[in-house]
Amino acid sequence: MPSIDPAAYSSESIFQLELERIFSERLFIGTTADFPEVNSYKSLRLAKNAFTVRRTDVGFKSFNNVCLHRSALIDPLGSGQRPFRCGYHGWAYDNDGSLRVAPLTDEKCISRRVLSEYGIGQAGDLLFVGLNGSKPQLDKVEAALNQIGVPQAPPPPFHTDTLMQECNWKLLVENNIEGYHLSFVHPQSFIPAGFNTSSRYEWDSDEYTCWSACIPNENTSKLKYLQKLSAAATHDFRHAYVFPNLFLTTTNQFVGFRSYMIPLSAQRTILKWELFELPALLKLAPAVREEMKKEAIRFTATSLAEDKPLVESCQVGLSSIEPNLQLQPAEPRISRFHQYYSGRMQNV
Amino acid sequence: MTIENFVEKFAFAIEVETVSLTADTEFKALPNWDSLNALSVIAMADADYGVALSGEDVHSSTTINDVWKIVSARKQ
Ligand code: FES
Ligand SMILES: [Fe+2]
Numbered sequence: 257m258p259s260i261d262p263a264a265y266s267s268e269s270i271f272q273l274e275l276e277r278i279f280s281e282r283l284f285i286g287t288t289a290d291f292p293e294v295n296s297y298k299s300l301r302l303a304k305n306a307f308t309v310r311r312t313d314v315g316f317k318s319f320n321n322v323c324l325h326r327s328a329l330i331d332p333l334g335s336g337q338r339p340f341r342c343g344y345h346g347w348a349y350d351n352d353g354s355l356r357v358a359p360l361t362d363e364k365c366i367s368r369r370v371l372s373e374y375g376i377g378q379a380g381d382l383l384f385v386g387l388n389g390s391k392p393q394l395d396k397v398e399a400a401l402n403q404i405g406v407p408q409a410p411p412p413p414f415h416t417d418t419l420m421q422e423c424n425w426k427l428l429v430e431n432n433i434e435g436y437h438l439s440f441v442h443p444q445s446f447i448p449a450g451f452n453t454s455s456r457y458e459w460d461s462d463e464y465t466c467w468s469a470c471i472p473n474e475n476t477s478k479l480k481y482l483q484k485l486s487a488a489a490t491h492d493f494r495h496a497y498v499f500p501n502l503f504l505t506t507t508n509q510f511v512g513f514r515s516y517m518i519p520l521s522a523q524r525t526i527l528k529w530e531l532f533e534l535p536a537l538l539k540l541a542p543a544v545r546e547e548m549k550k551e552a553i554r555f556t557a558t559s560l561a562e563d564k565p566l567v568e569s570c571q572v573g574l575s576s577i578e579p580n581l582q583l584q585p586a587e588p589r590i591s592r593f594h595q596y597y598s599g600r601m602q603n604v
Numbered sequence: 605m606t607i608e609n610f611v612e613k614f615a616f617a618i619e620v621e622t623v624s625l626t627a628d629t630e631f632k633a634l635p636n637w638d639s640l641n642a643l644s645v646i647a648m649a650d651a652d653y654g655v656a657l658s659g660e661d662v663h664s665s666t667t668i669n670d671v672w673k674i675v676s677a678r679k680q
Pocket of ligand 2: 431437441468559563
């Protein structure tokens with residue numbers, strides 16, 4: 257089966273092209289819950305892009321975050337709530353990115369007065385940036401979320417975490433969109449939860465989204481226990497991927513997981529993840545809810561830790577003198593991903 | 605509110621035959637014991653006794669009687 261050129265997993269020049277052709281079109285950056293008030297911000301770096309997303313009194317906005325004076329970051333990296341004002345010499349900006357106040361300056365010495373503005377798009381509570389300046393295309397997102405049972409406006413997360421991965425972002429995508437590895441890699445997470453390599457794996461895709469359901473076989477099914485807790489429970493692990501950097505999963509219709517990648521270089525990627533309660537979990541008795549949330553944190557942290565050495569070892573292998581990539585029929589979503597990726601890389 | 609009754613409810617919660625359990629059964633050594641069973645026991649304590657058990661209560665107990673002691677103490 258055709259696949260991406262192994263060089264694309266370690267080449268910095270291909271990574272630069274990916275930033276221009278893929279990540280500048282649609283980049284998930286967080287949910288509305290990350291911006292509780294006006295002046296809440298999230299300041300990020302994507303390779304050489306330093307940008308900030310802000311909640312303003314006229315909605316969500318995204319700007320280049322490099323001060324027009326002498327290039328300090330206007331919003332410090334990370335998130336919080338502050339006026340849109342540079343901390344170095346106090347140059348302050350309006351909610352359209354124009355310079356509002358520049359203390360003790362001479363107008364004649366200011367030729368640039370407006371920050372570049374980027375596109376912002378919202379699907380449910382999910383926020384995306386279009387660093388190419390256009391509004392990101394999001395028309396397929398809602399349908400993908402519906403496929404896995406994520407509500408339009410889930411409650412704020414009960415756990416958030418960050419994981420640094422020494423690998424190319426595409427290796428994380430590929431690891432996420434196949435169930436082939438479950439029996440080999442996940443003895444402390446998926447296997448005891450009933451999911452393994454021979455579980456049923458159903459999948460489908462749309463233009464830039466794909467989704468799957470991993471459903472245990474009769475012999476590992478725990479459906480009767482789960483349905484004792486709630487009639488709304490299922491025994492399945494559902495996964496959705498929104499190209500290029502967002503993953504969402506639902507487990508047994510109790511726990512939702514949302515995770516996104518910010519690539520730092522061709523061989524280094526930050527993975528941010530959070531867990532939230534699905535409607536069926538919200539309805540359980542408080543003691544059961546608490547324990548299920550604790551178990552979900554343990555399960556997720558464990559499964560990510562189980563995957564990490566494997567994706568990082570693929571990075572080493574793909575960067576070696578004799579890399580291999582032979583996709584199997586058991587990895588149909590990866591083939592689909594490679595197809596879409598290749599298309600995006602060609603269409604400038 | 606007897607221990608016999610509790611053992612019965614415990615068995616029902618984790619889907620095993622009542623006759624296979626006693627107050628002295630070391631439940632975490634049961635062949636299929638898992639975190640979902642612990643949740644089922646917590647749900648049973650809530651529904652049948654109105655008692656909030658934590659995961660820690662279950663994990664730190666060895667026998668069904670140990671769990672019963674916590675439940676009956678909290679019930680009062
Ligand atoms: S660098 Fe921002 S005000 Fe001087
Ligand atoms: Fe995995």
